[in-house]
Amino acid sequence: MDIHEYEVGLHKGELDTPALLVNLDAIERNIQRMADFSRAHRVNLRPHAKIHKATPILAWMQLRAGAIGITASKLSEAEVLASAGIRDILIANQVVGARKIRRLVNLAAYTDLIVAVDSIDNVLEISRAAHEKRTTVGVLVEVNIGNERCGVEPFATTRDFVQSILPLPGIRFRGVMGYDGHLAFVENLEERHTRSQAAYRILNETRDLLLHLGSFELRRGVEVMHVLKEKNRILGVRTRDVATGEELEVLADCTVGDDGVHSVVRKACGIEIKTQMVPLDLLCFGFDWPSSLPFATARIWMNLKGLGSGILGLVAIPAGVGKGAGLVPVRPKIFNANPNVTESWTQLCSMDAVIHEVIQDRKFPQDFVRIRRPWGHAPRYGTEGAVLIGDAAHPVSPAGGQGANMSVADACVLAELALRNEPNLLAEYERRRRPANKRSIGPTRVAVSVWSLPEWCSPASFFLSMVRWVGRHPSLMRRAIRSFSTRFQEKIN
Numbered sequence: 001m002d003i004h005e006y007e008v009g010l011h012k013g014e015l016d017t018p019a020l021l022v023n024l025d026a027i028e029r030n031i032q033r034m035a036d037f038s039r040a041h042r043v044n045l046r047p048h049a050k051i052h053k054a055t056p057i058l059a060w061m062q063l064r065a066g067a068i069g070i071t072a073s074k075l076s077e078a079e080v081l082a083s084a085g086i087r088d089i090l091i092a093n094q095v096v097g098a099r100k101i102r103r104l105v106n107l108a109a110y111t112d113l114i115v116a117v118d119s120i121d122n123v124l125e126i127s128r129a130a131h132e133k134r135t136t137v138g139v140l141v142e143v144n145i146g147n148e149r150c151g152v153e154p155f156a157t158t159r160d161f162v163q164s165i166l167p168l169p170g171i172r173f174r175g176v177m178g179y180d181g182h183l184a185f186v187e188n189l190e191e192r193h194t195r196s197q198a199a200y201r202i203l204n205e206t207r208d209l210l211l212h213l214g215s216f217e218l219r220r221g222v223e224v225m226h227v228l229k230e231k232n233r234i235l236g237v238r239t240r241d242v243a244t245g246e247e248l249e250v251l252a253d254c255t256v257g258d259d260g261v262h263s264v265v266r267k268a269c270g271i272e273i274k275t276q277m278v279p280l281d282l283l284c285f286g287f288d289w290p291s292s293l294p295f296a297t298a299r300i301w302m303n304l305k306g307l308g309s310g311i312l313g314l315v316a317i318p319a320g321v322g323k324g325a326g327l328v329p330v331r332p333k334i335f336n337a338n339p340n341v342t343e344s345w346t347q348l349c350s351m352d353a354v355i356h357e358v359i360q361d362r363k364f365p366q367d368f369v370r371i372r373r374p375w376g377h378a379p380r381y382g383t384e385g386a387v388l389i390g391d392a393a394h395p396v397s398p399a400g401g402q403g404a405n406m407s408v409a410d411a412c413v414l415a416e417l418a419l420r421n422e423p424n425l426l427a428e429y430e431r432r433r434r435p436a437n438k439r440s441i442g443p444t445r446v447a448v449s450v451w452s453l454p455e456w457c458s459p460a461s462f463f464l465s466m467v468r469w470v471g472r473h474p475s476l477m478r479r480a481i482r483s484f485s486t487r488f489q490e491k492i493n
């Protein structure tokens with residue numbers, strides 16, 4: 001119960017006003033219907049909070065039903081949502097003026113914030129403030145699709161606008177948006193539909209123009225067969241179309257090795273990484289997310305009674321659209337030698353009825369994909385004509401858990417440097433990314449040293465009682481989470 005407990009059961013005439021009253025069945029039905037509709041049409045949904053006046057509990061219900069984030073009309077609405085723990089927020093409006101921009105940038109430090117922009121001066125102000133605060137604000141360029149209220153003019157004007165803001169620090173271009181609000185009062189539905197389609201055609205054609213900005217060619221379904229070299233310089237790659245077998249040479253000033261832990265580009269660069277194996281194997285599988293498990297929340301079952309068997313537990317991670325990914329961490333040595341492993345598995349599965357819904361009729365261990373992960377840090381992030389990003393430069397263990405973030409951060413810095421034609425691309429990229437990546441790999445070392453303790457010295461009981469103790473002290477928990485999260489933030493020297 002909460003602080004409004006005393007209001008439960010009151011007659012509506014006895015309520016203080018203003019009071020928001022909702023028909024819960026109808027609201028749940030509507031939220032679900034909208035989520036199902038979007039899923040069926042394969043579009044992402046970011047509902048507008050002004051419909052429910054940024055009522056956080058309703059926003060959370062929309063997120064739980066599958067919305068990718070929440071839209072707000074103004075800064076103060078976004079602040080209300082953020083203080084209720086909502087992280088992915090779009091302000092579908094321009095925020096102007098020094099004071100408001102200070103608030104905007106502050107909010108961006110705590111959230112994944114996107115704001116609509118349509119003026120260079122405004123973007124420059126946001127960029128300066130964000131850069132000073134060492135944060136990043138996502139910007140969505142609003143295009144005027146006929147509303148004549150705000151927005152950059154479409155086509156070439158938007159293209160030039162985007163090109164001029166791309167190199168700015170402190171902001172990240174997140175796309176374009178348009179609003180056909182001028183058609184809201186067209187009463188004839190057929191006319192409204194036709195005119196609305198024409199308006200969005202303007203937006204789509206502008207988007208297509210932007211996609212050709214970098215004059216790049218996107219090829220899917222190709223495999224890199226060889227890296228082309230001339231002495232020590234990488235010239236490009238030879239690819240093979242997986243479907244047709246057709247081979248093609250792709251030459252480039254700079255080849256980006258984003259091909260993961262076994263990178264062929266890294267090998268061609270002659271860069272060796274001293275890797276270590278994570279002393280933990282992962283048995284992985286995919287499953288349909290059971291309705292009895294809360295949506296969008298990972299679930300962990302520790303195998304406390306059977307740790308000695310080598311099976312440490314089971315993790316169920318939501319993977320979107322009704323699917324989940326399952327992981328069973330096992331200690332390789334004990335696991336191989338233990339004849340009672342099936343018994344321990346059965347014991348783990350009987351801990352909770354939901355586990356059967358997750359595992360279904362999979363046989364242990366043969367129906368699981370076994371992953372062994374090496375981890376390390378390359379001594380160089382590239383060579384003449386090539387740059388390495390992500391796992392190719394710094395394979396991480398799943399215990400680190402931040403590899404995807406590191407890869408994206410690498411890619412963003414590289415793109416930023418390339419867009420401003422940085423003359424010392426490799427050196428500057430390494431200067432910016434190496435310290436942050438080094439810090440991110442840190443916890444993995446800690447995890448590995450804990451796992452490397454002798455087998456008889458099970459860390460689980462000590463570790464668990466520590467977690468439980470911290471969990472009982474919210475301020476300590478907050479401090480622990482903050483210190484972990486700030487550890488991974490990039491510090492630019």
Ligand SMILES: Cc1cc2nc3c(=O)[nH]c(=O)nc-3n(C[C@H](O)[C@H](O)[C@H](O)COP(=O)(O)OP(=O)(O)OC[C@H]3O[C@@H](n4cnc5c(N)ncnc54)[C@H](O)[C@@H]3O)c2cc1C
Binds near residue numbers: 259260390403404
């Ligand atoms: C079980 C597990 C759990 C994890 N959990 C998390 C987590 O919770 N959070 C997190 O941030 N990170 C996590 N990670 C780490 C994260 O997945 C990686 O660090 C991240 O995916 C690395 O991204 P990448 O793009 O560098 O490499 P990859 O994601 O490995 O992508 C490389 C791509 O290149 C392709 N490729 C390779 N060779 C060729 C070739 N010759 N031609 C064409 N294509 C090629 C591969 O098929 C692959 O698609 C986890 C990893 C594992 C294994």
